[in-house]
Amino acid sequence: MPARLPSWAWVTGLTTAAIAAVVVLAVQADQGTKPTAATTPPGASAPADAKPSAKPPETEKKPVAVPADSGTGRRIVYSLGDKRVWLVDDSDAARRSFVVWPGTVSPDPGTYTIGNRTEATTGSDGVPVEHIMYFAQKSGVWVAFSNAVDGTSPAPAAPDTQTGGIRVGKPDGRALWTFGSAGTTVRVVE
Template sequence: MPAKSSTIVTALTTAAVVVVGVLGYQAAASAPDTLTQTRKDPRHSAPKSPPERSGKKDKAPAAAPVPPSSGKGRRIVYALDAKRVWLVGADGKAVRTYPVTPSTVSPPLGAYAVASRSVSVTGSDGIAIEHVVRFASVEGVTVGFSAAVDGSMPDPGSAKRTGGIRESRADGKAMWDFALHGTKVVVVS
């Protein structure tokens, strides 16, 4: 190879190495260094800005008050007409309240106690349910609160006699955590 060709090849090779080096440097500078990068401690991160608000005041709707005829102390209150449940603390204030889908068989008004619980079973309607909290029996039908694993709610017009008062999965978990064996359940109109 003549000397002039060798010099051109060397110059081109050097230029190519420089270009590759610059591109590699730029790529490395913009990519996280996985060898030396440490996980950010959330206690030291910058505080997040509050979400932008419109001119209106964002106010959650007031929770339905605990029915006054439901007694005192720690209890579960089930209002048949309102189709609603309250988990009431020892101070008489609602810890949580939420709507439910009633069963086709309703318990008579009065006070009961949680009689049994099951983490997961198949409901009388054939649906997989969880967090089952039973408290009454009406003409051979066991009545209790439960949540369908698939999130479904029973058909209120069904002719089948069922005792499952359905709640959402999140509400079912809250009920499960609150309703230990023997917890008072008050059924009001």
């Protein structure tokens, strides 16, 4: 009768083989192509295979003026064409301005107010988001400002997908959340 191997020998052999397989796969993965962060700011055309960026949009050297047709008083101004938001105080001075990544559904120009605010959830793109501030609805889709929890910009949405999230950089999301309490005016301009 042939001699049987003890169970510890089998376990040791299988564990060693599994570790060797993981090491081989890790070495192969390390030698493969590396992902690169997208650096295309909102408003510029991005290639179809663009990946999200972990870096928020760069801050401008020179402040961008608040649109003239955006009303008066304390408000959030959102320019559809510029893909930009301004936080404007009671004296009509812009306290902060930043670029945004709009969803595929945009609100019509007009005046809205911040309604529901949600600390955190998962966006329709599957990305964990925070500082969600809903202010409009169009074609059955809610439009809201939010930022990704990890600070990335969203990947381009599929053309047939309806998303109303207006994604902002993480620091801008915190500032917007602090500024935009429920009832705050949102003025959408062309």
